[in-house]
Amino acid sequence: MYVCLCKGVSDHRIRQAVEEGARSWRDVQRETGCGTQCGKCACMGKTITREAVVGE
Numbered sequence: 580m581y582v583c584l585c586k587g588v589s590d591h592r593i594r595q596a597v598e599e600g601a602r603s604w605r606d607v608q609r610e611t612g613c614g615t616q617c618g619k620c621a622c623m624g625k626t627i628t629r630e631a632v633v634g635e
């Protein structure tokens with residue numbers, strides 16, 4: 580499922596960024612570009628990031 584339409588970032592891509600070492604929403608933004616344009620996806624992006632980090 581796409582989380583970020585502006586940058587074409589999926590939930591899978593966010594989890595992958597966490598697997599590769601991202602530890603915060605800011606890291607995920609830097610790695611994927613998610614949330615760096617219109618910002619509408621930030622809430623969901625943060626939630627998925629948090630879940631992925633906790634689940635590691």
Ligand code: FES
Binds near residue numbers: 618
């Ligand atoms: Fe993610 Fe616009 S949908 S920045």
